[in-house]
Amino acid sequence: MALKCVALLGWRSEYEYSWWNRNKPSKSNLAPVTIRWFSRQRSINSVQGGKVAATHNHGRKFHKDLTSLPKPLTVADLSVTLDDSSKVRISFKGMLGSYSEDAALKAYPKCETVPCDEFEDAFKAVELWLAEKAVLPIENSSGGSIHRNYDLLLRHRLHIVGEVQLPVNLCLLALPGVRIEQLKRVLSHPQALAVSDIFLCKLGVPRENVDDTGFAAQYVASNGLRDAAAVASIRAAEVYGLNVLAEKIQDDSDNITRFLVLARDPIIPRTDKPFKATFLFHPYNLELLYVPSRVPSFEYNISSFQTSIVFTLEEGPGILFKALAVFALRDINLTKIESRPQRKRPLRVVDDSNTGAARYFDYLFYIDFEASMAEPRAQNALGHLQVWFLVFNYAYFGCCYAIDF
Numbered sequence: 001m002a003l004k005c006v007a008l009l010g011w012r013s014e015y016e017y018s019w020w021n022r023n024k025p026s027k028s029n030l031a032p033v034t035i036r037w038f039s040r041q042r043s044i045n046s047v048q049g050g051k052v053a054a055t056h057n058h059g060r061k062f063h064k065d066l067t068s069l070p071k072p073l074t075v076a077d078l079s080v081t082l083d084d085s086s087k088v089r090i091s092f093k094g095m096l097g098s099y100s101e102d103a104a105l106k107a108y109p110k111c112e113t114v115p116c117d118e119f120e121d122a123f124k125a126v127e128l129w130l131a132e133k134a135v136l137p138i139e140n141s142s143g144g145s146i147h148r149n150y151d152l153l154l155r156h157r158l159h160i161v162g163e164v165q166l167p168v169n170l171c172l173l174a175l176p177g178v179r180i181e182q183l184k185r186v187l188s189h190p191q192a193l194a195v196s197d198i199f200l201c202k203l204g205v206p207r208e209n210v211d212d213t214g215f216a217a218q219y220v221a222s223n224g225l226r227d228a229a230a231v232a233s234i235r236a237a238e239v240y241g242l243n244v245l246a247e248k249i250q251d252d253s254d255n256i257t258r259f260l261v262l263a264r265d266p267i268i269p270r271t272d273k274p275f276k277a278t279f280l281f282h283p284y285n286l287e288l289l290y291v292p293s294r295v296p297s298f299e300y301n302i303s304s305f306q307t308s309i310v311f312t313l314e315e316g317p318g319i320l321f322k323a324l325a326v327f328a329l330r331d332i333n334l335t336k337i338e339s340r341p342q343r344k345r346p347l348r349v350v351d352d353s354n355t356g357a358a359r360y361f362d363y364l365f366y367i368d369f370e371a372s373m374a375e376p377r378a379q380n381a382l383g384h385l386q387v388w389f390l391v392f393n394y395a396y397f398g399c400c401y402a403i404d405f
């Protein structure tokens with residue numbers, strides 16, 4: 001029975017490292033850069049002026065005044081070099097005041113946040129050295145996984161280097177002087193609206209989806225809407241000069257979003273022993289990436305590490321069970337299992353003795369386990385999978401990240 005594992009989220013190949021270093025801007029060619037829209041805006045008073053087409057809302061387009069507000073980054077903007085002396089820049093999807101920005105500030109309180117239009121732009125900002133790290137939501141305790149980011153992890157070769165768990169306390173925000181009875185609509189990110197369902201049902205006004213909670217607050221404020229409210233954070237209220245009409249409006253009082261911190265280079269766990277060789281395959285073209293032979297740095301404590309792997313399995317009874325057994329046999333705790341369709345090869349055909357050929361969806365399995373790649377038990381578990389790879393055409397990939405900050 002064949003196992004085929006393809007997903008690799010972490011170490012970069014020696015080939016790739018040399019390619020990367022060749023293309024990395026040297027200090028000498030780094031020009032100091034002021035990226036106007038990266039600086040944080042604290043007040044709505046200065047929001048006036050030109051119009052910018054913005055978020056879709058069920059086919060309708062919002063227009064917002066943005067002249068002096070920081071502009072979200074788009075792919076077209078990603079053409080500037082970084083000043084090496086600047087403080088750490090963290091890209092995120094959304095407007096200032098969004099929960100993703102809160103997560104970035106929780107991880108790096110003195111960082112400069114880099115708002116981006118799309119998740120893809122936040123990845124690219126790091127790849128193009130416009131930001132040092134990206135902070136992206138991966139899972140919410142009420143709403144579940146954010147699948148888009150699972151898919152993007154495979155499309156981009158960034159490394160998971162941290163995790164931020166952020167309590168998301170949703171608030172109802174409106175312009176000063178506006179009373180709750182005056183509201184005719186509520187705007188927010190679909191996830192924020194969905195997890196505030198009980199409160200919003202009682203409120204009984206139509207809900208409108210926008211790209212993120214920060215944008216909802218900014219839109220209400222900059223358009224002077226007296227019949228609309230935003231579901232967003234207390235910090236968004238401060239940023240855009242709104243009043244908090246109600247706090248903690250989410251259905252479940254513990255509403256937590258888990259964010260990943262991504263960087264160009266991996267974190268290597270501290271250990272006295274050299275890191276064992278690992279085969280890495282790029283998920284789409286199965287190109288062999290890297291066989292590391294030593295630990296380049298010793299910065300982080302082993303006990304706070306998790307490792308993420310992703311792989312595909314051929315069909316057959318108990319295959320996933322057998323793959324996961326390599327962890328169970330070594331008392332390694334699994335903290336998350338997620339499956340996603342194989343977009344490049346959605347269906348596979350198998351022989352079925354009863355019905356002839358059967359077609360099944362093919363999946364990628366993402367697994368987080370509670371051990372560091374520097375620990376012998378993790379090395380042995382992954383080595384065990386590697387043996388399966390040799391015997392059953394199985395390969396794996398891992399990366400480590402610190403839990404929370």
Ligand SMILES: O=C(O)C(=O)C[C@]1(C(=O)O)C=C[C@@H](O)C=C1
Pocket residue numbers: 093094097098099100101137140146168189191192211212213214257
């Ligand atoms: O809209 C925001 O504020 C975001 O940061 C996005 C996002 C999400 O993508 O799930 C993040 C956390 C909240 O749970 C709601 C929305």
